[in-house]
Each structure stands twice: as C-alpha cells, then as structure tokens.
Amino acid sequence: TIVLRNVSKIYQTGENRVMALSGVDLTVSKGEILSVMGASGSGKSTMLNILGCLDAVTSGEYVLDGHRVSDLAPNELADIRNRKIGFVFQGFNLLPRTSALENVELPLLYDRSHRIKDPRKEAAAALERVDLGSRLDHIPSQLSGGQQQRVAIARALVTRPAIILADEPTGNLDSRTSLEIMGLFQDLNREGVTILMVTHEPDIASFTERIIEMRDGMVIGDHRVLDR
Amino acid sequence: TIVLRNVSKIYQTGENRVMALSGVDLTVSKGEILSVMGASGSGKSTMLNILGCLDAVTSGEYVLDGHRVSDLAPNELADIRNRKIGFVFQGFNLLPRTSALENVELPLLYDRSHRIKDPRKEAAAALERVDLGSRLDHIPSQLSGGQQQRVAIARALVTRPAIILADEPTGNLDSRTSLEIMGLFQDLNREGVTILMVTHEPDIASFTERIIEMRDGMVIGDHRVLDR
Numbered sequence: 001t002i003v004l005r006n007v008s009k010i011y012q013t014g015e016n017r018v019m020a021l022s023g024v025d026l027t028v029s030k031g032e033i034l035s036v037m038g039a040s041g042s043g044k045s046t047m048l049n050i051l052g053c054l055d056a057v058t059s060g061e062y063v064l065d066g067h068r069v070s071d072l073a074p075n076e077l078a079d080i081r082n083r084k085i086g087f088v089f090q091g092f093n094l095l096p097r098t099s100a101l102e103n104v105e106l107p108l109l110y111d112r113s114h115r116i117k118d119p120r121k122e123a124a125a126a127l128e129r130v131d132l133g134s135r136l137d138h139i140p141s142q143l144s145g146g147q148q149q150r151v152a153i154a155r156a157l158v159t160r161p162a163i164i165l166a167d168e169p170t171g172n173l174d175s176r177t178s179l180e181i182m183g184l185f186q187d188l189n190r191e192g193v194t195i196l197m198v199t200h201e202p203d204i205a206s207f208t209e210r211i212i213e214m215r216d217g218m219v220i221g222d223h224r225v226l227d228r
Numbered sequence: 229t230i231v232l233r234n235v236s237k238i239y240q241t242g243e244n245r246v247m248a249l250s251g252v253d254l255t256v257s258k259g260e261i262l263s264v265m266g267a268s269g270s271g272k273s274t275m276l277n278i279l280g281c282l283d284a285v286t287s288g289e290y291v292l293d294g295h296r297v298s299d300l301a302p303n304e305l306a307d308i309r310n311r312k313i314g315f316v317f318q319g320f321n322l323l324p325r326t327s328a329l330e331n332v333e334l335p336l337l338y339d340r341s342h343r344i345k346d347p348r349k350e351a352a353a354a355l356e357r358v359d360l361g362s363r364l365d366h367i368p369s370q371l372s373g374g375q376q377q378r379v380a381i382a383r384a385l386v387t388r389p390a391i392i393l394a395d396e397p398t399g400n401l402d403s404r405t406s407l408e409i410m411g412l413f414q415d416l417n418r419e420g421v422t423i424l425m426v427t428h429e430p431d432i433a434s435f436t437e438r439i440i441e442m443r444d445g446m447v448i449g450d451h452r453v454l455d456r
C-alpha cells in the first residue's frame with residue numbers, strides 16, 4: 001500500500017521557486033492499476049519520482065507498506081528501490097555504452113538478496129517479452145526510440161517488482177506496440193503487481209482502472225474507469 | 229524541394245546487418261506539411277536523419293534544392309543544416325548543463341552568415357513562442373519532459389529554417405500542449421516553411437496535408453489527408 005499525505009515538493013533554483021507538488025493526498029492499494037494524467041509541468045514525474053524513492057518530499061509524508069519512507073536508512077531505501085519497485089523513466093535513462101542485455105541485467109546485479117539466480121537469462125527473457133530478443137547486443141544508439149523505450153520497460157520488469165511506476169511508457173511507441181505493452185502490464189497486474197502509469201493518451205489510460213488527474217502540482221481528479 | 233531516389237540505409241554492427249531503409253522514393257515540394265507514420269523500428273528516424281543531412285545514404289541519392297547532397301563538401305553540408313533545416317530530435321539532444329536559453333541560442337552561434345543580429349533576443353522570443361518564457365535560465369534537469377521537448381522545438385525554430393524536420397515532437401506533450409505546437413507548425417507552414425513530422429498519433433497527423441506510411445524500411449503508403 002502506498003499513501004501520500006499532504007505532500008509538497010518545492011524546487012529552489014537560484015531565485016526561482018517552483019512548487020512542483022502542492023498538498024497531494026493519494027492512496028493506492030496493492031494490486032491496483034491506475035493512470036496519472038495532466039498537463040506538461042503539472043507534477044506527474046515529480047510524484048512518480050517520490051513514489052519510487054528517487055526523490056524526497058519537501059513536506060508531508062510518504063508511507064510505503066506501513067513504513068514512513070523518510071525514516072528509512074539509505075541502504076534500506078536502496079533495497080526497496082531494487083526489490084519492490086520497477087521504474088520506467090520518461091527519458092529511458094539507459095547506459096549509453098552498454099548493450100540492451102546488460103542494461104536490463106543491471107538492477108539484478110545491484111540486488112543484494114540475489115533472489116534471481118541467473119540474471120543474464122532473466123534479462124534475455126525480459127527483452128523477449130518486449131519483442132527485442134533479436135537485439136540483445138545492440139547499444140542504445142543502435143536502437144530506435146521505441147526500441148530503447150522497450151529496453152527501459154524490460155529493465156523495470158526484470159526484478160519482478162511488486163510495484164511498477166511507468167512514466168509515459170508508450171510515448172515513443174506506435175499504436176500496435178503500445179497495445180502490446182498495455183497487454184503486458186495488464187498481465188502483470190493480474191499476477192498482483194501494482195501499476196502506476198503516467199500517460200497523456202486517454203486510449204492508453206482506458207486500460208487502467210482508475211485515473212488520477214493533476215494540475216499545477218495538485219490532484220484535481222480521481223475517478224474509476226467505468227467501461228474498459 | 230526534397231527528392232529521395234531509391235535510398236537504402238544499412239547499419240552493420242559486428243555480424244548484425246540491419247536494413248533500416250530499403251528502396252525509398254520520396255518527393256516533398258516546398259511549402260508542404262506532412263507526417264510520417266509507422267511501427268517502431270520501421271525507419272522513420274533514419275529517414276529524417278538522412279533528410280536532415282545528419283546521416284548518409286548507403287545507396288541511392290538525396291537531392292535537396294537541386295543539389296545532390298553526397299556531392300557537397302562538409303562545410304557546405306554544415307551550412308545547409310544550420311540555415312535551411314531546423315531539427316527536433318526524438319530524444320531532444322539538449323546540452324544537459326546548459327540553460328534553456330543557451331540551448332536555443334546555440335544554432336545561431338554556429339551560423340556563419342550571421343543573418344540573425346541578436347541571437348539572445350531571438351532565442352528568448354522562440355522560447356516565448358512555446359510558452360517557456362519564464363524558464364529561460366533552467367537547465368534540462370530542472371524542466372519536465374514536455375518542457376524539455378518544447379525547448380527542443382524552440383531550438384528548431386530559432387534559425388528561421390526553410391524546412392523543419394520534427395521527430396515525434398509531441399510524444400511527451402499533453403493534448404492541449406500538443407495542439408498548441410501543431411498550431412505553431414501550421415502558422416509556420418502558412419509562412420512557407422516545409423514541415424515533415426514523425427508521429428504515431430493519428431490525431432496529430434490529421435493536422436498535416438499528407439501522410440507517408442512506413443514499414444520495415446519501406447514507404448508503403450502516401451496519401452493526402454482529405455478532411456482537416
């Protein structure tokens with residue numbers, strides 16, 4: 001379970017002060033699949049980064065599975081990131097001089113529990129799942145934009161996380177490939193994985209069960225998707 | 229006028245051989261506004277990179293305004309890139325430690341003709357045009373994904389190019405911001421700028437007059453958009 005209570009995030013840049021999140025309250029139960037939508041700059045990525053323990057709140061609190069995240073030690077936070085949360089970044093964040101296979105394998109190499117016994121095999125299987133089984137040895141500059149995005153998706157899946165946070169995972173994908181990715185996310189959700197996805201495409205959001213709307217750093221809407 | 233005649237592009241990577249383009253023929257007249265659509269990996273970015281003189285054909289020819297591009301010297305190619313063509317990259321390609329303003333100003337600083345007298349003022353005006361006038365001093369990591377994309381668009385406009393090549397320019401933008409960008413492209417087109425845009429969103433493509441469809445490195449469709 002994910003709980004954000006009155007979370008604000010302020011970025012101070014020289015004299016500029018940007019309130020990226022303002023008084024956000026959000027509860028997400030285990031096994032939900034939901035979308036976050038809103039205008040450019042409305043705080044979607046900021047919120048996802050906080051949920052993924054990649055950034056910290058300025059004020060308010062974030063409780064993940066009963067633990068206040070701000071009370072956790074850095075190594076506990078790193079463990080949570082590695083084991084519980086798979087993240088698909090808006091900008092992909094692939095290592096540029098590293099093959100697709102090694103990019104996907106990387107989170108497993110950081111997993112101190114070593115619960116995945118054969119990281120390379122798992123990484124190859126994750127790339128197969130996103131239809132890139134024939135491109136394992138290509139580095140990002142040798143892949144199209146959409147292919148890079150799918151490598152990023154494979155990397156988010158490979159640790160078998162409990163929660164997937166996906167920031168515009170279909171932004172660079174054609175309709176058919178987008179539908180395949182949504183099918184994959186739905187399959188994972190049926191297996192119990194909680195999925196939060198940022199998208200600006202209503203068609204894509206309609207694959208989820210609940211839509212959170214944001215504007216100017218605030219949650220302004222939260223409703224169930226009624227016909228899917 | 230843009231003419232591609234029987235253009236192929238092969239990437240050779242170790243033992244892998246990828247035919248990114250295969251026998252592409254395309255003619256684009258001055259003042260057209262068109263979209264390029266197709267599945268992930270179908271060759272759209274490869275074709276746009278060739279048209280933008282950022283990559284070379286493997287075979288076939290590219291004739292731009294009567295000049296065979298392969299006959300041009302490197303400094304002539306660089307001049308064409310700088311003065312005639314504005315490019316919006318799929319991955320934005322902003323300099324990460326450089327402000328929005330300086331990123332947009334950069335192509336003007338490379339323009340040896342110095343036809344723009346006040347580069348900084350023009351760069352600020354271009355950022356205003358994409359509604360980022362209040363963020364001139366922010367570096368890319370201080371901007372949202374969609375804001376970075378708009379900085380990339382402003383950089384493509386600032387040299388007042390004759391041709392704009394935009395690779396998924398709305399992939400990270402919400403619907404309303406996307407419409408504003410399309411309105412901007414239509415305004416530019418009315419002023420005579422030729423616009424080629426890659427998109428996978430049919431709604432966005434409907435703002436253009438002609439749609440090129442690609443599959444597996446080939447042009448498989450080329451039709452006019454009839455009701456706009």
Ligand SMILES: Nc1ncnc2c1ncn2[C@@H]1O[C@H](COP(=O)(O)OP(=O)(O)OP(=O)(O)O)[C@@H](O)[C@H]1O
Nearest residue numbers: 142143144145146239248268269270271272273274
């Ligand atoms: N530098 C490269 N080296 C090897 N292969 C490449 C290179 N650049 C592109 N490719 C391959 O060429 C094919 C076409 O790539 P391209 O980037 O043109 O596709 P695209 O249509 O833009 O796809 P997307 O919609 O995913 O952005 C893909 O299979 C891609 O992996």
Ligand SMILES: Nc1ncnc2c1ncn2[C@@H]1O[C@H](COP(=O)(O)OP(=O)(O)OP(=O)(O)O)[C@@H](O)[C@H]1O
Nearest residue numbers: 011020040041042043044045046370371372373374
């Ligand atoms: N590191 C930072 N420093 C300063 N401002 C920032 C930083 N990160 C984000 N911002 C600002 O905070 C606001 C929210 O950013 P965020 O990335 O969450 O928006 P978003 O909803 O994801 O937008 P998009 O749809 O364009 O990706 C924006 O105005 C952005 O410029």
Ligand SMILES: [Mg+2]
Nearest residue numbers: 045090372373
């Ligand atoms: Mg974002």
Ligand SMILES: [Mg+2]
Nearest residue numbers: 144145273318
């Ligand atoms: Mg592409």
